[in-house]
Amino acid sequence: MTVAHRPPRERHRRTGSEYGDALADVLADQERRAEARQTAGKRRPPKRVHPAVAPVLVAITVWLWVAPPAVLGPRPIPEVSFERREAGVKAEMVLLAKRIEVWSAENDGKLPADLEEADEERREIRYLRLTATTYRLRAEVDTLTIDYKSSESLEEFFAEAKILIERGEIR
Numbered sequence: 001m002t003v004a005h006r007p008p009r010e011r012h013r014r015t016g017s018e019y020g021d022a023l024a025d026v027l028a029d030q031e032r033r034a035e036a037r038q039t040a041g042k043r044r045p046p047k048r049v050h051p052a053v054a055p056v057l058v059a060i061t062v063w064l065w066v067a068p069p070a071v072l073g074p075r076p077i078p079e080v081s082f083e084r085r086e087a088g089v090k091a092e093m094v095l096l097a098k099r100i101e102v103w104s105a106e107n108d109g110k111l112p113a114d115l116e117e118a119d120e121e122r123r124e125i126r127y128l129r130l131t132a133t134t135y136r137l138r139a140e141v142d143t144l145t146i147d148y149k150s151s152e153s154l155e156e157f158f159a160e161a162k163i164l165i166e167r168g169e170i171r
Helices: 018-039 053-066 082-106 154-167
Strands: 125-129 135-141 144-149
Touching (some): 082 125, 082 135, 082 144, 082 154
Antiparallel strands (some): 125 135, 135 144
C-alpha cells in the first residue's frame, strides 16, 4: 500500500489583495509549524531522584543545625598582646593630651577641671589637674600603670610605642 503524498505547494505569489496575502502567510506559517512538530525529537522524561536522598539530606541538615562541626563555627578572636594594648593606650593618651592643649589654648591657657569640662569622655584614662598649668593622665593596662605628666615631652612619652607602630609590629 502506498501513501499518496501531496505535491509541494508553490509559494504564494503576491496578488495585491491584502486579505489573500495575509491568508497565504498564515497557511504557510501553519505548515512550517506542523513540519517542525513532526521533526522534533521526543522529549526524555525527567530523571527521578532516588527516594533515599530526601531523608539523608534531612538528617544532614538537622545534624548541621544541632551540632555543627567546629570548622563551620566562628573563629575565636585572637588575644591582643600586652605591648599592643600598652601602645594603644599611650597613643590615646597622646591624642587626649593634644585635645587638652587645644582646649587650654582656646580658654586663655586655663586647664579644664575635669574631662567633662573639655567635652571629653575617657573611662579608661583618668585626668587630674595638678596645678593651674600642669595635669596628669593615668591609665591601667593589666598590672601596669601608665602615667603622663604635662611637664614631660609627648614625643619621649610616645617614642617607644611609635617605634613599634612604625615597624608594623602594632597596628
